[in-house]
Amino acid sequence: MSTDVYTDEVVQDLVDAYTAVADEDVSTRNAVVQSIARSLDVTVNSVRGKLVSLGVYIAKAKDAKGAKAPLKADLAAALADKTGIDAKDFIKMTRDSLVTLTDLMSE
Secondary structure (H helix, E strand, O other): OHHHHHHHHHHHHHHHHHHHHHHOOHHHHHHHHHHHHHOOOOOOHHHHHHHHHOOOOOOOOOOOOOOOOOHHHHHHHHHHHHHHHOOOHHHHHOOHHHHHHHHHHHH
């Protein structure tokens, strides 16, 4: 790839095409980036990188999963407090099992 792919005119067209769909969903924006990459005969990452450097790229939103999952050690300690059983015995369980057991004990 040569560095003169992104001439001033190409950059302006790139920005215009991308900002025209900036309010659309992620798949629409991705389709535009892929289309631009094909037309310029460059990679999608090249186009995305150019859009990032120009400050117009909109990254995909992170999944909002809420707070981080609790650590196994924290779950085991909580269960040990509730049951009087040594936390070392709970550590042997999977995290999913610890979460399930903690939820059941909270009901």
